[in-house]
Structure formats: structure tokens, C-alpha cells
Amino acid sequence: MCVRRADSEAKKGLIAVITVIVIIAFAFAGYNFYRYPAMFRNLSDNSLSDSQVEEVRNEILSGSDIKVLVAYFSYTGTTGSIADAIREKTGGDLFEITPQNGYSNVYAESKSEIRGNERPALTDTVENMEEYDIVFVGYPVWWHATPAPINTFLESYDLTGKLIIPFCTSGGSDIDETMPTFLNSCDGLAVYGERRINGTSQLDAWLSELGLTGEIRQSQPKQEETAVQDTVPEAVQEESTKILELENLPAYNYQQQEIELDNQGQRIYGIAYIPDTENEKVPLVVCAHGLGGSYRSNEAYAEQLASHGIAAYCFDFRGGGGSRSDGDTTEMSVMTEVSDLEVIIEAAAEWNFVDENKIVLLGTSQGGITSAIAAARHTDEVSGLVLMYPAFLVSDAVHEQFDSIEEVPDSFRFNWITAGRPYVEDMWDYDVYEEIGNYTEKVLLMHGSADGIVPLSYSDRAAETYEDVEYYVIDGAGHGFSGSDFDEAVRYIFNYLQEIGII
Numbered sequence: 473m474c475v476r477r478a479d480s481e482a483k484k485g486l487i488a489v490i491t492v493i494v495i496i497a498f499a500f501a502g503y504n505f506y507r508y509p510a511m512f513r514n515l516s517d518n519s520l521s522d523s524q525v526e527e528v529r530n531e532i533l534s535g536s537d538i539k540v541l542v543a544y545f546s547y548t549g550t551t552g553s554i555a556d557a558i559r560e561k562t563g564g565d566l567f568e569i570t571p572q573n574g575y576s577n578v579y580a581e582s583k584s585e586i587r588g589n590e591r592p593a594l595t596d597t598v599e600n601m602e603e604y605d606i607v608f609v610g611y612p613v614w615w616h617a618t619p620a621p622i623n624t625f626l627e628s629y630d631l632t633g634k635l636i637i638p639f640c641t642s643g644g645s646d647i648d649e650t651m652p653t654f655l656n657s658c659d660g661l662a663v664y665g666e667r668r669i670n671g672t673s674q675l676d677a678w679l680s681e682l683g684l685t686g687e688i689r690q691s692q693p694k695q696e697e698t699a700v701q702d703t704v705p706e707a708v709q710e711e712s713t714k715i716l717e718l719e720n721l722p723a724y725n726y727q728q729q730e731i732e733l734d735n736q737g738q739r740i741y742g743i744a745y746i747p748d749t750e751n752e753k754v755p756l757v758v759c760a761h762g763l764g765g766s767y768r769s770n771e772a773y774a775e776q777l778a779s780h781g782i783a784a785y786c787f788d789f790r791g792g793g794g795s796r797s798d799g800d801t802t803e804m805s806v807m808t809e810v811s812d813l814e815v816i817i818e819a820a821a822e823w824n825f826v827d828e829n830k831i832v833l834l835g836t837s838q839g840g841i842t843s844a845i846a847a848a849r850h851t852d853e854v855s856g857l858v859l860m861y862p863a864f865l866v867s868d869a870v871h872e873q874f875d876s877i878e879e880v881p882d883s884f885r886f887n888w889i890t891a892g893r894p895y896v897e898d899m900w901d902y903d904v905y906e907e908i909g910n911y912t913e914k915v916l917l918m919h920g921s922a923d924g925i926v927p928l929s930y931s932d933r934a935a936e937t938y939e940d941v942e943y944y945v946i947d948g949a950g951h952g953f954s955g956s957d958f959d960e961a962v963r964y965i966f967n968y969l970q971e972i973g974i975i
Contacts, residue, residue, distance in 0.1 A: 742787025762837025
């Protein structure tokens with residue numbers, strides 16, 4: 473009897489242990505199903521092998537006309553900022569992957585999409601995908617996987633023969649966690665060099681490892697000095713640039729506010745950086761970006777201004793490229809951008825946080841030439857003008873590319889964008905220096921001594937044209953100011969604003 477009781481107790485104990493193990497196993501599976509919604513899907517990886525990828529890569533990099541697309545999905549703007557910087561460093565085009573329906577509850581909806589292997593519809597398509605050789609694909613890490621819009625994008629085109637380079641932004645998860653879902657949409661594709669990027673300071677080393685440095689920037693034959701010499705737009709300042717402590721200027725918190733305007737039935741999208749000054753009206757600096765740029769291009773300057781009591785408005789020109797504003801790059805010209813600035817100047821005077829008597833234009837590269845023209849046409853409304861490496865070479869550049877106005881096609885490759893006839897027609901017989909001198913208030917002009925895109929001689933001539941100008945050549949700086957060059961430019965800006973009575 474004692475032996476049987478012992479056997480019975482032992483069996484009960486074993487059953488209890490097994491039950492506990494089963495419960496733990498189900499709990500663990502349930503937890504993973506919740507936290508890793510893609511884990512139990514039947515994921516495939518039919519991408520090319522390492523040796524096949526290397527063959528594709530070598531063939532592309534051996535070519536003389538390499539075109540780059542930087543496609544990205546960004547929910548908070550972080551991935552978009554990194555994508556914009558990659559676009560700048562590679563001379564590529566920018567494309568935002570945007571789902572049609574957006575997200576009202578991103579936490580739940582994104583998990584449902586990933587778990588259900590959904591392919592949400594997108595708002596836009598890349599019309600000329602066949603032209604690109606290298607496609608960067610960027611995204612945040614959601615639920616240890618790629619966001620579903622990325623899979624929609626990858627499966628919407630024939631990417632065979634292209635080099636696909638994934639990158640992600642994440643505070644903790646590595647990109648390796650996302651590769652199973654990414655590769656699930658990459659049958660027969662060459663996927664290479666994936667990396668998590670936490671800041672633009674990491675980009676140079678990564679691009680160097682990929683073998684994608686200066687050589688890929690020249691998508692057209694090198695032109696003479698008077699033309700745009702390198703297919704890389706102005707430098708985009710790093711997000712979260714340190715706010716400088718400027719003497720005699722108080723520090724402010726600031727808020728961002730989306731403001732959209734209308735120009736000829738088309739939308740102009742922008743973000744205002746508004747210092748918290750207890751409803752006191754403040755000066756406004758309108759920040760105009762360069763060719764192919766966006767509202768993000770000058771955000772570091774906007775942050776500096778707003779942190780010291782000056783509002784700033786960063787916007788997309790219509791047809792500016794990679795833009796949230798309406799219009800296409802083939803419809804854009806310097807003069808359409810001047811028109812956009814005129815709409816902004818008029819509207820800004822009515823904004824309840826703006827001192828209408830203290831509106832300043834700040835333009836970088838092509839935004840410089842448009843700002844200079846707009847200021848010359850609105851001398852009473854524009855209280856100050858800041859020009860950084862302004863692209864006063866545009867007329868010379870289009871003459872360099874075409875022998876006559878008759879040979880200009882409806883669309884053509886102009887540096888790092890696809891432009892159209894209006895771009896050439898508006899500048900063919902136009903002398904910018906004849907007009908900009910009509911602005912007689914003091915101008916701040918800055919240019920880098922090592923600018924490889926807009927030669928210094930164009931700013932030298934502008935300095936001679938303006939009646940009252942402060943002209944600074946920043947030693948060693950290129951087409952765009954970063955690091956200590958950026959700090960130097962910011963100090964020049966604030967000194968200038970104090971001299972002209974804006975602050």
C-alpha cells in the first residue's frame with residue numbers, strides 16, 4: 473500500500489510539473505506573440521546571396537552615371553531627418569513613403585498591420601523608379617519589425633538589379649530584428665549594408681564602408697566653374713544642434729506650429745517656430761531652402777532663432793522636391809519660388825505672433841537668390857536679408873547646359889532634381905545683379921571659401937552690388953555650414969539682427 477501511494481504521489485507531482493511547464497510555455501508564446509507580432513508568420517528570405525549581391529554592387533559602382541533614391545517612412549520626423557541628410561551626402565533624390573489613411577492609434581494599428589501581414593495603400597509613387605541604381609530604404613523600428621508601409625513600397629516596384637540599402641532609427645532595437653520582415657518583401661533583390669543610424673554624425677563612416685562616397689555624386693559630366701559642379705545640395709544641419717549661449721540675449725522655450733498657405737490654388741506647407749513670450753509679438757525670420765531641399769533644411773537655424781526670442785518659418789517651396797507642398801519640380805523655377813515668398817511675406821504680417829515691422833528673409837543656396845529677388849521687390853515689407861552661399865549662378869548654369877532656349881525639353885536632369893522648361897525660361901535673359909541692388913537696407917552675406925557648388929566669385933559680385941552689406945567668407949566651409957562653421961554663421965546672424973534693430 474505504501475508503495476502504491478508513493479507511485480500515485482509521484483505521478484501527481486509529475487503531472488503538476490508538466491502542467492506548470494505547459495502554462496509557462498503558452499505564456500511565453502503569448503508574450504512573444506504580443507511583443508513580436510511577426511514572429512509566428514511564415515516569413516521567407518529569397519533575396520540574393522552575398523556573392524550575388526557583390527556582383528550587383530560592383531556592376532553599379534563601376535558605372536559612370538549612378539542615380540540614388542532615398543525613400544523613407546517617418547512617423548515623428550526622426551527618420552525623415554536622417555533620410556534628408558543621406559540625400560544631401562549622396563546627391564540622391566528624396567521620396568517620402570506615406571500611407572493613405574495615416575494612423576489614429578499608431579500603437580494598436582501598427583501592430584495589427586504587422587501581425588496581419590498587411591500592405592497599406594500609399595499616397596504617392598515613384599514615377600521614374602527605373603532610373604535609379606541605388607535605393608536607400610529608411611524606417612523606424614515598430615514591434616521589432618519593419619512598419620507595414622515599407623513592405624508595400626518594396627513590393628510596388630521591380631527593384632531587380634538595384635542595390636537596396638536598409639537603414640532604421642531606433643532608441644534600442646537593432647536593425648537585425650527587422651530584417652526578417654524586410655527581406656520577406658525582397659525576392660530576387662540585392663540587399664546590402666543595413667544599419668541602425670542614431671544621428672547624422674554616423675553617416676560619413678557608414679557611407680564610406682558601403683563604398684558610397686564622393687564618386688557617386690556626379691550623375692552628370694563635370695561642368696565648368698560657372699555651372700553647378702557637384703550633384704550634392706547644401707548641407708543639412710544636424711537635428712538637435714546645441715543651442716548657443718549668446719551674450720545679452722535671453723533664452724526661451726518654443727513651440728512648433730504647422731502653417732499652410734495657398735498660392736494659385738496650390739498648397740505651401742511650413743512649420744513656424746514660435747518662442748514662448750507670453751503673447752508678445754516677435755520678429756520673424758522666413759527661412760528659404762535650396763534646390764531640392766525641404767522645410768527641414770534650415771530647421772537648425774530656426775531652433776537657434778526661436779530659442780532666443782525670434783520666430784522662424786521653415787517651409788517647402790511648391791515643386792521644391794521631396795516636398796509636402798504641392799507642385800512638381802518640372803513646374804518650379806526661381807520665379808515661382810519668389811512668388812511663394814511673396815505670399816508668405818503678405819500672410820506673415822497678419823500672424824498674431826509676428827511683429828509685421830520686423831520680417832527678415834534668410835535664404836540658403838537657391839533660397840538665397842529667391843530671397844534676394846523677393847527683398848528687392850518688397851523693400852518696405854522686408855526689414856533684413858540674410859544670404860548664405862546664394863546661388864546667383866543659376867542663369868549661367870542653364871546657359872552652360874543648353875545652347876539655346878529652343879533645345880530645352882519639357883523635363884531634364886538639372887543637378888540633383890528633374891527640372892522643366894519654366895526653370896530655364898525664367899532665367900534665360902534675367903540679370904539677377906541688375907535687380908537685387910534695389911534692396912538698399914543692410915544685407916548679411918556669407919559664403920564658404922571651399923564651396924564646390926557655387927563659386928565664391930558670385931558672392932564677391934553681390935557684395936559689390938549691394939549698397940550696404942556685411943560680407944563674411946568662412947574659411948574652409950563648403951556649400952553648407954556645419955560644426956564650428958555653423959556656430960560662426962549663427963553668431964554673425966544674431967550680431968546682424970542686433971545691428972539692424974530686429975532685436
